[in-house]
Amino acid sequence: MNIHTPMDRLLGGVNIVLLLFITLGMLFPFYYMVIVSFTSYDEFVTKDLLLFPERWVTDAYTFILSTKTFFRSILVTIFVTVVGTLLSLLLTTMMAYSLTRNITGQRVFLFMVLFTFVFGAGIIPTYMVVRETQILDTYWALIIPTAINSFNLIVMRQFFLSIPKDLTEASVIDGANDLQIFGRIIVPLSKPALAAFGLFYAVTNWNTYFNALIYISDPAKWTVQVVLRQIVILDQASSLSDGAQMALGQNPPPAETIGMAAVLIATIPILIVYPFLQKHFAKGVMLGSVKE
DSSP: OOOOOHHHHHHHHHHHHHHHHHHHHHHHHHHHHHHHHTBOHHHHHHOSSOSSOSSBOOHHHHHHHTOHHHHHHHHHHHHHHHHHHHHHHHHHHHHHHHTTSOOTTHHHHHHHHHHHHHSOOOHHHHHHHHHHTTOTTSTHHHHGGGSOOHHHHHHHHHHHHTSOHHHHHHHHHTTOOHHHHIIIIIHHHTHHHHHHHHHHHHHHHHTOOHHHHHHOOOGGGOOHHHHHHHHHTSOOGGGGGTTOOOOSOSSOOOHHHHHHHHHHHHHHHHHHHHHHHHHHHHHHHHHHHSOO
């Protein structure tokens, strides 16, 4: 029987209050971003701190969604995220499964993976490789260099090692080859791990910024993160209109409200996808990190 003393109850209450303040501190920036994005121009320029707008307007969203540059960057980011995530999962799972098999040079390949995990190539060598392979200023420059993450590969290999060998040995007796074992046994049993690492790769590809900044020179191929940089940091929101005439009243939306609206639009897709993968997320990571 557990007996809670007054001191235990006091400490429990202090922990609850402390966690509540930490949670509010983490949620307030997101709340402020939403509030500012729906604030009118006059109210924004007259108030120092906005906690709740007196009049909700959608001028910033109208401006953002009517521009070709931002809408095109969203499509580019979706393409890079979908294709990059599928390609990364395919290459990671295939290489991880290969490293679980008794093949010649297995230790050498595993050492190379561990070496790249500890020591990165660097910006200049990577840029030279991208340039010499002639994928500079293409979408593939945003996908191929980050197609395989060494950490994800190692954890995925450990997950495959946790699958009972009796299943693969029985398949070999039945005449199945490695490709059939991989496609019909390993992949169906790896759905939690695939969901977890698929989320990792999707978030990485969706947030592609630095690679797009150094590999892509054509503004038509910019990702949404680079466009956000133009809006938030360089204060070039007006250049996104592409000469379109906006019927938003006498004053256009301020750059701050446009930036908040753009950040919110770029954040929503990940917030929508995460709840559907959350049930597989913790299970996939735990199964991949401990070999049974």
